[in-house]
Amino acid sequence: MQIGSEKASSLDLLSAIVASLSDGYGLDSDTGDAFVENRLLIAVMSIVIAVLVGCVAIFFIWRSSGRKPAEPPKPLVVKTQMDTEEDQGKKKVTVFFGTQTKTTEGFAKVLAEEAKARYPNVIFKLVDIDEYATEDDEYDFLKVRADPFVFFRYGDGEPTDNAARFYKWFTEGKERGTWLENLQFGVFSLGNQKYEHFNKVAVVVDELLHEQGAKHIVQVGLGDDDQGIEDDFSAWRELLWPELNKLLQDENETGRDALYKDNLKTVLVRIFQSMKSISNTTCVSSRANVAFTNLKYSRVEIDEVRFE
Numbered sequence: 001m002q003i004g005s006e007k008a009s010s011l012d013l014l015s016a017i018v019a020s021l022s023d024g025y026g027l028d029s030d031t032g033d034a035f036v037e038n039r040l041l042i043a044v045m046s047i048v049i050a051v052l053v054g055c056v057a058i059f060f061i062w063r064s065s066g067r068k069p070a071e072p073p074k075p076l077v078v079k080t081q082m083d084t085e086e087d088q089g090k091k092k093v094t095v096f097f098g099t100q101t102k103t104t105e106g107f108a109k110v111l112a113e114e115a116k117a118r119y120p121n122v123i124f125k126l127v128d129i130d131e132y133a134t135e136d137d138e139y140d141f142l143k144v145r146a147d148p149f150v151f152f153r154y155g156d157g158e159p160t161d162n163a164a165r166f167y168k169w170f171t172e173g174k175e176r177g178t179w180l181e182n183l184q185f186g187v188f189s190l191g192n193q194k195y196e197h198f199n200k201v202a203v204v205v206d207e208l209l210h211e212q213g214a215k216h217i218v219q220v221g222l223g224d225d226d227q228g229i230e231d232d233f234s235a236w237r238e239l240l241w242p243e244l245n246k247l248l249q250d251e252n253e254t255g256r257d258a259l260y261k262d263n264l265k266t267v268l269v270r271i272f273q274s275m276k277s278i279s280n281t282t283c284v285s286s287r288a289n290v291a292f293t294n295l296k297y298s299r300v301e302i303d304e305v306r307f308e
């Protein structure tokens with residue numbers, strides 16, 4: 001050991017410390033010498049300890065700086081749900097909606113539930129357009145979907161918050177050409193003619209879908225809150241069902257109307273339950289009542305499932 005030399009290295013110092021510790025703890029001198037001579041081992045150990053101490057320090061600095069781990073991306077609702085084995089081979093319809101105060105969501109739900117009752121072998125999904133894609137590019141799903149596509153929008157001259165990202169991406173992509181030839185769609189919009197831009201966003205989306213190759217199942221429905229939006233909605237649905245029959249009804253399917261009537265009571269209960277989950281107001285329930293008068297079910301029966 002060369003502690004007395006001109007300049008002791010840190011390794012020499014460490015060796016000296018280990019040697020004195022071994023003395024202090026009663027190790028025999030041979031063992032102490034072995035430690036001291038095995039400088040390479042000590043060097044490796046000291047590096048490992050230094051790295052570990054460094055990692056712990058970095059971890060605490062990182063935690064104290066308040067950074068949170070990156071959030072996992074939002075699930076792609078439709079893609080993941082529709083790719084299940086059970087769904088394979090079945091026809092699928094997606095009801096997308098954009099909404100500000102959830103009225104449109106309620107109407108979309110009514111449509112989806114009624115459609116499920118009419119076409120029990122078809123898979124209907126109700127999807128908030130903003131939750132479909134985490135990245136704009138994922139809206140590319142439109143080009144590969146051959147399923148009927150029903151889109152709900154409302155206008156404010158501007159899109160609703162939850163449709164803003166989709167609307168920006170879609171309206172800025174006019175150079176895409178006719179890339180939506182496999183898509184069939186219908187649009188119904190909830191608006192109010194008192195506003196300058198009556199149902200503007202829906203009209204733009206409808207026109208653009210058509211321009212880009214998608215085929216109308218039914219012409220755009222422009223609901224007017226100022227006149228009677230439930231009647232507009234009912235009238236649009238009456239145009240929709242015959243067209244969906246052509247697309248969705250199985251060739252060997254018979255007695256659809258009887259099946260539909262059997263299902264209807266259950267469907268009404270489900271709709272009222274889901275409406276209640278959206279809003280507890282009786283106003284929402286009464287909207288559903290009106291929306292269903294054209295199904296020829298008496299008001300008395302519907303009132304049995306009213307929630308207060």
Ligand SMILES: Cc1cc2nc3c(=O)[nH]c(=O)nc-3n(C[C@H](O)[C@H](O)[C@H](O)COP(=O)(O)O)c2cc1C
Pocket residue numbers: 098099100101102103104105154155156157158160190191192193195196197198199200225
């Ligand atoms: C702040 C505000 C702005 C609106 N702007 C428009 C508009 O520009 N054009 C239109 O047709 N309707 C407009 N409406 C009417 C809504 O489209 C209508 O009330 C619709 O039922 C709301 O649906 P939601 O609850 O799903 O957002 C507006 C409503 C509000 C409250």
